[in-house]
Amino acid sequence: MKQQAVGVTPSTTAEDLVRGRNRQLTRRRRTIWLLSVLVVLMFAVTLMFGKTFYPPGEVIRVIRGEEVPGASFTVGRLRLPRAVLAVLVGLCLGIGGVTFQTMLRNPLASPDIIGISSGASAAAAFAIVILSLGGAAVSAFAIVAGLGIALLVYLLSFKSGVVGTRLILIGIGVAAMLESITSYILTQAAEWDLRDAMRWLTGSLNGAAWGQVIPVLAALLVLGPVLLGQSRNLATLRLGDDAASALGVRVDRTRLILVISAVGLIAFATAAAGPIAFVAFLAGPIAARIMTSGGSLLVPAALVAALLVLVADFSGQYLFGTRFPVGVVTGALGAPYLVYLIIRTNSRGRSL
C-alpha cells in the first residue's frame, strides 16, 4: 500500500509538502514584517505627536543630528531616548518572557509572575536607594538578583522533579516577599515622592535618557542573538526533557543558557525602566494568537512586546488627561487578560 502510494504520487506529495511549508514560511515572514512595520510606525508616531506636533521632515533632521529650534530639544532630548528605550525594553521583555513560557510550557510561567522581575526590581531599588549606586552597577545588581531568584524558585520547587504548577505557586510566594522588600526600601527613601516610587512598583519611562538606553542596547545585542540561536533547541525542549535529549539536545546546557540569557534581558530592562507590568507575560500569548502558522515565537513576541510598550507609553502620556506611567497602562490591560486566561483554561477543564 505504502510503496504503491509513494510510487504513484511521489512528486506531488513532496511538492505539496514543500508548497505548504513555503506558504507557511511566507505567511510567517509576512506577519513578522507587518509587526515590524507597526513598531516602526508607532515609533514614528511617538516622535512626532505629543503636546506639540513636529512634521516628519523636522524629526528626521533632528535624528540626522541637525540643529532644529524647538524640535532638537523636544524630539532629540525628550522623545527620542524615551521611544528608543521603550522599543528596547519591549524587545528584551518579550524575548525573555516567551523564553520562559516556552521552556516551562506554561503561559503563566513568565518572569513577572514567578518573581524574577520582582527580584530584579527589589535589587535595583536596593542599589539605588540604600547603596546610592547608579548606571551599570544597578544593572549588575538587578541581573545578579534576577538570576539568584530564578535559581531559588527553581530549587524551592524541586521535589523529585520540577512541576510547572508548583513552580508557579512558589514563584508567586517569592514574588510577594520580594514586593514587600521593595516597598520597605521605598519607604526608606524619604525624598522620593509617590510618583518616583511608582517607577519601582509599576515601571515607567519618565525621564528616559541615553545613559539608560546604552546598557539595555548592549544586553539586547549580546543576549538576543544567543537566545535566537537557541530557538531550535527551545522548540525541541517543548517536547519534554526525555524526548529532547533523545533528539540530541543537551537539555541541561540548553536550559542553563536559556535561563541566564532570558534573565539577563529581563534584568537589564527592569533596571532601566522598572518592572513594566505584564509585558513579558502578555507578549507570548498574543504572539501565539497572531502567528497561526507555528514556528518560533521569539521574534514575534519581542515585536509584540515592543509595540505594547510603545502604545501603552504613548496612550499613558496623552490619552487620559493625566500622565500614567507605562506600567499602569500595561498592568490595567494585562491583569484582566490574565484573569481571562485563567477563566478560559479553567472552564475548559484543562489543567494549567
Place this chain on the structure above:
Amino acid sequence: MTAEPQAVASGVAAMRRPKRLRFVWLLVVLAVLVVLMLASVTIGTRDVDWSDVVAAFGGSTDGFGQASVAKRIPRTLLAVLAGAALGMSGAVMQGVTRNPLADPGILGVNMGASLAVVTGMAYFGLSTATGYIWVAIGGAAATAVFVFLVGSLGRGGPTPLKLALAGAATSAALASFITAVVLPRNDIAGGVRSWQIGGVGGGTFASVQQVLPFLIAGFLICLLSARALNSLALGEELAAGLGERVAVARGAAALGAVVLCGATTAVTGPIGFVGLVVPHACRLLVGVDHRWLLPFSAAVGAALLTGADVLGRLLIRPAEMDVGIITALIGAPFFIYIVRRQKVREL
C-alpha cells in the same frame, strides 16, 4: 515553638486532642499574647520605665514616657483586634473553600477592599472611618465572590492552584486599578499612601471604636458557623447528608470572614499572610475542630500581629518597619512550605 515537633509527632491524634491539652494551649497562647501586648506598649523609639507604663495605664500622660505609652495603647489594641480578625478570617476561608492556601491576602480580598476604599476616597469624597469600613466590606465581598467563581470553574472545583492563581491575578489587576485611581489625584495620594502602608501604627481609640462593632459582628457570625464548617469539611455531599444546608452555611461563614477582613483592611490597609499562617499553626495545636480552631486562630493571629508590630519597631530602631512587610517576610516562606508539602495531584 518547642512543642511543635511533639504536635507533629502525634499526627492523626491531632484530630482528637484531649480537652485538657487544648486548655493548656489556650492558656499558653493567651499568656504569650499578654506578654506581647505588654512589650508592645513598652518597646518603641523612646525607652520608658515600668513606672511610666503603670502611670499611663492609670490615664496619666505626664512627661514624654507616659505620653508615648498612652499613644501605644490604642495601637496595641488595634494590632490585637486586626490580628484576631485576620487570623479567624483566614481559618474560615480555608474551611469554606477547603483549601490550605486560602487567605484574604492571597485570594485578593484585601486588595478588593483597598480598591473600594481608594475609589471611595477619590470619587465619592469618602472620608469617615465608618464609610471606609462599609465600602471596604462591599469591595471585599465582591472580590471574594469573583475569585471563588473564577477559581472553581471547570473540573475538580476550587483546587488550591486554581484559587491561588485566580486570587493572584485578581489582586494584580486590582493593584493596577488602584494605581490608576490614585496617580491622577495628587490631593488624595498622600492620604492613600499613608493608609496603604499605615499598618497599625496610626491606631487611635476612635478608629478602634469605629471598627469594633463590625469586628464583633464578624466574630459572632464566624463562631456561629463553626459547627457548619466542621460538616463542610467532610465534603459537600456528606455535609448535605448530615442535614447541613450547604449553600447557606457557606454563604454565612464567608460573609463573616469577609466582614472581618474588609473591616480590618479599612482601618489598617492591606496586611497579608496572617490569615494563611495562623490557621495552619493552630491546627497543629488544637486539631481540626473549627469550634476550637476559630477562637484559637483569633488568639494566635492577635499574638502574631502584635509580635510583628513589636518586631517592626525593634528591627530598625529608631525607625519603624511596616507590620505588613514583617508578616509578608514571615508568611511567604510559610506559603512556599505549604506548596511544597502538597502533592502535585492536589494542586
